[in-house]
Amino acid sequence: MTPNRTLRHGTALAWRNLVKFRHTPDQLLDITLMPITFVLMFVFLFGNAVSGDWHAYLQFVIPGIAVQALMFATLGSAISLNTDIRTGVYDRLRSLPIARSAPLIGHILGDTVKYALAVLLVFGVGAALGFRVHNGLAGVGAAAALMLVFALAVCWIATLIGVVARAAETVQALSLVLIFPLTFGSNVFVPTGKLPGWLQSWVKINPVTQVSDALRGLLLGTPVGPAVTRSLLWSAAIMALFAPLAVLAYRRGPR
Template sequence: MTAVTAPLVPARRLAPTAGLRHTATLAWRSLVQIKHNPMELLDLSIQPVMFVLLFTYVFGGAISGSPGEYLTFALPGIIVQNAFFATMTTGFGLNTDLTKGVFDRLRSLPIARWAPLAGRILADTVKQAWSVALLIGVGMILGFRLGNGVLGLVAAFALLLGFSLAAAWIAVLVGVLVDEPDKVQIFGFTVIFPLTFTSNAFVPTETMPGWLQAWVEVNPVTILADALRGLLVGGPVAAPVVQTLAWAVVIAAIFAPLAVRGLRRRL
């Protein structure tokens, strides 16, 4: 017996608008899946709220003297930590699609080659926005107040989502390199936990040992947390925002080409 291989059909050139439609459709597919897997939305909702409540009422009095003062300091840091963990869902979902053959099926369709990956990232950005809005809403119920009004809030949202898009390329790279979705989560806990806890996301830098402060000051989590504090509460804005954008450019420049190359090899 001889195997019969279907001839490859040359890919048609697609207009950019068609690629955008395909991206939106695949992003909607990822969002609709939440209806069948509500635990995914719970992970983006319950866990962040738990962090806010536990950190505020367990550590608030010991670190800042009162839960209210600590909430003002820590909420931007909790938002940053949650954003880093949320980027791992991109790698997890991408790896799941790869291992289950979803990408192979999509490649047989007359759609833009970049649409499946772009759709995944777009959908996870929407989930990220939901999680941030939830954290700020819960924080305001607990007593958090915006120091720079709606404009500062919008700027903080834009900065955080922009940085998250850059950081998502790290998750994409991990997602295409590992052979199981669970390994993406292992990477997240192994790398992100130390990264966030060796920053000023939860405690002031000056309370740490001198040798650790040198790292904390250049840690991208610290810089992004300072930028969000400046935009949401008040304080220095220009320097941390510029440094955050610089970190985003560097991360995207390094990991985006590696992730795309890894995805092409995986496919």
């Protein structure tokens, strides 16, 4: 199977994943409502306590919430993949004369659109509250590219969980065990320097922290430091580890 045919098959299946929402739009509720809830809740809950003014806090927290929304969006993706596998949809796809990897490629490409929607909602609500970009179109483009790279890496973790889990409840449990330490054990909501010393060691190496810091620098025009490089290295490491594992688990099939 040539790469062009594999990509064509994967794109067709990605469209299938998106068309499903026409018939079951309720599956978009978590992607649409959760980012809005995150922004409103955390800005007004922590804003005055952390920065003394929620307007100032808004500039700090919105890039981090965008990363958090992306992480939580992977939960719905993993559950959707697991449901398709357990109900026999992927058995039907295996019987078709298409590339073996096309269903996974289609799943990931379709989910990338959902991740983009979640991130756009975060920045849209943030802009309505007063969040502003200070680094021009170049900064926005670089931030979007970085988010895309990180999303493509993280979605392989969700794919692996969706393939190996025996039920949707297991998917949710495994995903939350991963998401909570990464998102809440970071500087998404509170600057690293204000956290307890024992926690700072983990926060400083956390990939969510690196991506959040990189987005703040790229969007707000503040010094980026090594955050962009570390974010790309983390993304490459995650993809190098979880992509082969997900493909191998998919080829073995459900147990």
